[in-house]
Amino acid sequence: MVELSLAEGIATTRSIRRYTDQAVTESQLATMMFLASRAPSGSNRQPFRFVVLRDGPSAVKARGLLADGASELWSQKSARGDFTATTKSSPTARMIASMEHYVDSFASVPVIVLPCLVRYREASPSEGASVYPAVQKLLLAARSLGLGGAMTMFHQPREIEIRQALNIPDNVAIAATVTLGHPEGQHGPVRRRPLSELVYEDRWQGSAEWAVDPSGTRFTGGPQG
């Protein structure tokens, strides 16, 4: 495997939701956990914890509950009509097909990791500052090993039962449900809005003339899956 550069890894890592049956090894898991835990946190408190779900007795219960949650959240989005595919080959149509496969096979993805936050202060929009950097490092770490992953909130609909199944204490927040595995098939480019919509100079909505995307960048507009 050719080693990916840091810049290329940051630029091209995207959500991977289709996995082969190939197992993720314990050595790969250890490497990913090590790299994820190099993330920063407030005062280096390291309040992040990772609950790894494979095929243990609690994992089997939690997987079923997470699959229920996946199905419920996806049904809600579909029912709201959040996504409308104009053609069968549009990025939106491909995303819908990928999400449906992901949700249907959720209980059997190779590995599920629940990054958790040991809460130490009141709820605020900045509370996630000490856990989501670690989640991002986890996803990049997967990519560095040739694996892929996706961050979801599929624990939310069945959170009470999942907490019971895994014995997660009240002062701990489940920050995300991350799936990991060997990617199946080809993956498209990372699509984002143009930098001119995301970057401001000197004040809110101040124009940053220098904030130009590299040539050949492909863009997306509104919400995706």
Add this chain to the structure above:
Amino acid sequence: MVELSLAEGIATTRSIRRYTDQAVTESQLATMMFLASRAPSGSNRQPFRFVVLRDGPSAVKARGLLADGASELWSQKSARGDFTATTKSSPTARMIASMEHYVDSFASVPVIVLPCLVRYREASPSEGASVYPAVQKLLLAARSLGLGGAMTMFHQPREIEIRQALNIPDNVAIAATVTLGHPEGQHGPVRRRPLSELVYEDRWQGSAEWAVDPSGTRFTGGPQG
């Protein structure tokens, strides 16, 4: 410059709080913003925005307020006695010296970026899931260019005035205050708790026998700066 691999970049990127006087170029800024905005977000909504503060008229005002905030937060930590250095060369003593220099020179750091979140739902511990991955990618992007950065919450003590100075709307949260520049001097290793304290298998506090740090890893225990 030798190109850093993705794995090595994730493993070794740490908070950099001392910068040389060398300017960060607009081309470097554009690259960092591009890489940061490749981060995932819920339904790919991309609610993250980056307000870049250099030497514009609003930036000058905001820098003064941020420096006040830096000073105030650091005084509070010192007064609480959060940090006690046992020897002059201990990691804690070095961290305290580095923090004091950082706080004292805060108004003149080469670039300050305020990553913001356009809020679209109620406050919850998971709200940060759509902005802190971008902050982490920004810090890694800096490293990929040979730059360094640090994430702080120094906007918090003077947030109302900073919002006024930068015209930030009420529905937008300032997620962090990130400083960026060319690193000065040598930087130590990233220190974290042993993986055995951070990684669980199958359930909360379930022992993950495979979660072993690479040999030579250096550890830290409690809170740091």
